[in-house]
Amino acid sequence: MNQLQNFTKGFLKENPILVMILGTCPTLATTSSMINGLGMGIATTFVLLGSNTVISMMKNVIPDKVRIPAFIVVIATFVTIVDLVMQAYVPSLYETLGIFIPLIVVNCIVLGRAEAFASKNTVWSSVVDGAGMGLGFTAALGVLGAIREILGSGSIAGLKFISGDGILVFVLAPGAFLALGYLIAVVNKINKA
Amino acid sequence: MVLSLTLISLGASAALGFVYELTKEPIEMTLLNKKLDAIKQVVPEFTNNPNDDMFRLPTGDGDSLEVYPARNGDKVVGYAVQSYTNNGFSGYISFMVGFTPDGTIYNVSVLEQKETPGLGTKMVPEGTPEKPEFKDQFMGKNPADFTLKVKKDGGQVDAITAATISSRAFCDGVQRAYNTFEKGDLK
Numbered sequence: 001m002n003q004l005q006n007f008t009k010g011f012l013k014e015n016p017i018l019v020m021i022l023g024t025c026p027t028l029a030t031t032s033s034m035i036n037g038l039g040m041g042i043a044t045t046f047v048l049l050g051s052n053t054v055i056s057m058m059k060n061v062i063p064d065k066v067r068i069p070a071f072i073v074v075i076a077t078f079v080t081i082v083d084l085v086m087q088a089y090v091p092s093l094y095e096t097l098g099i100f101i102p103l104i105v106v107n108c109i110v111l112g113r114a115e116a117f118a119s120k121n122t123v124w125s126s127v128v129d130g131a132g133m134g135l136g137f138t139a140a141l142g143v144l145g146a147i148r149e150i151l152g153s154g155s156i157a158g159l160k161f162i163s164g165d166g167i168l169v170f171v172l173a174p175g176a177f178l179a180l181g182y183l184i185a186v187v188n189k190i191n192k193a
Numbered sequence: 194m195v196l197s198l199t200l201i202s203l204g205a206s207a208a209l210g211f212v213y214e215l216t217k218e219p220i221e222m223t224l225l226n227k228k229l230d231a232i233k234q235v236v237p238e239f240t241n242n243p244n245d246d247m248f249r250l251p252t253g254d255g256d257s258l259e260v261y262p263a264r265n266g267d268k269v270v271g272y273a274v275q276s277y278t279n280n281g282f283s284g285y286i287s288f289m290v291g292f293t294p295d296g297t298i299y300n301v302s303v304l305e306q307k308e309t310p311g312l313g314t315k316m317v318p319e320g321t322p323e324k325p326e327f328k329d330q331f332m333g334k335n336p337a338d339f340t341l342k343v344k345k346d347g348g349q350v351d352a353i354t355a356a357t358i359s360s361r362a363f364c365d366g367v368q369r370a371y372n373t374f375e376k377g378d379l380k
Contacts (some may be wrong), residue, residue, distance in 0.1 A: 015289075034312065061197055062197060062201070063194045063197060065194060066194050066197070066198050069198060070197070070198060073201050073202055073205050073206065074201065076205070077205040077208055077209055080212075081208070081212045083217040084212050084213060084220070085212070085215070085216060087220050087223070088219035088220045088223065090218065091223045092228065092315040118349050152310075152311075153310075153311070159242070162199070165311050168310075168311045168312075171310040171311055172310065185355070188240055
């Protein structure tokens with residue numbers, strides 16, 4: 001597998017949300033608008049890049065028996081950094097995402113890439129993998145957020161194009177499941193073609 | 194095994210300590226500014242720094258609320274009371290309620306809420322004279338002769354359509370601010 005394939009696999013073929021169905025909790029909860037979805041995606045991408053890099057650099061010094069605790073410490077460090085930086089510089093986004101920023105620690109995607117990829121591959125491949133997976137995650141969240149925002153609030157990226165309310169259910173949790181289900185179906189169709 | 198875990202944790206805590214020191218000041222600034230913005234919204238124009246003059250008033254049921262006096266020169270132009278309610282559709286909501294010195298509500302600002310998007314969240318925005326929003330009806334009313342209850346409960350407040358619980362919670366929060374302000378003898 002060359003690096004280009006390694007990078008692009010996160011978008012369609014192995015998209016963490018739409019194909020592997022990992023990390024659905026923050027996906028459903030934070031995609032009520034496009035900006036929120038993208039913000040969450042970028043925060044996760046940063047953590048993924050950082051943890052993949054550090055873990056693949058340290059893969060030879062971490063004893064096998066304590067690898068999970070070691071990974072979690074590394075991941076938690078990056079998450080706390082993101083948490084503090086967002087609180088300082090983008091307080092409004094930080095407030096909307098709320099508890100889901102600290103919860104990136106237990107996001108299956110991050111630990112999954114650490115265990116399945118970064119601990120077995122070179123640093124450079126892991127960086128590419130982290131970037132691809134993170135941006136694939138961001139893209140999926142952005143698309144899902146955009147769909148829900150257009151249908152639910154009649155706006156896109158905060159700009160309203162109809163007056164009044166949209167189809168309210170899409171802003172609420174059931175709409176998240178509906179939209180995600182259809183998006184998964186579409187991506188499955190594309191991958192099979 | 195123990196050694197490598199210890200080393201990893203040490204490295205992690207060093208990195209965190211560094212970032213914490215770096216972001217400490219901006220975080221404090223944003224929190225203060227956020228409060229100041231809310232106060233600016235709910236009281237007439239002022240020249241002092243209400244954050245410095247903050248004091249607490251007991252609510253009478255074992256809690257206390259933060260009160261921010263607003264002064265223009267030496268004259269007190271209003272008080273911003275940070276109030277709360279636990280009766281929202283999704284629990285806790287906090288408000289900044291501004292009173293002029295005679296107890297009339299100047300304006301209300303919602304600081305924190307988790308109400309249903311599109312229904313209960315209509316308590317947040319401020320309307321225009323042509324298209325008034327829910328909270329505009331509180332401006333300029335004095336709770337002494339304005340019953341802070343939705344019309345369904347025998348009060349004078351027009352509830353938000355399909356969000357009566359959120360509207361009741363809003364009234365409860367404003368009432369708590371008024372009761373505390375009233376008992377504080379600030380008039």
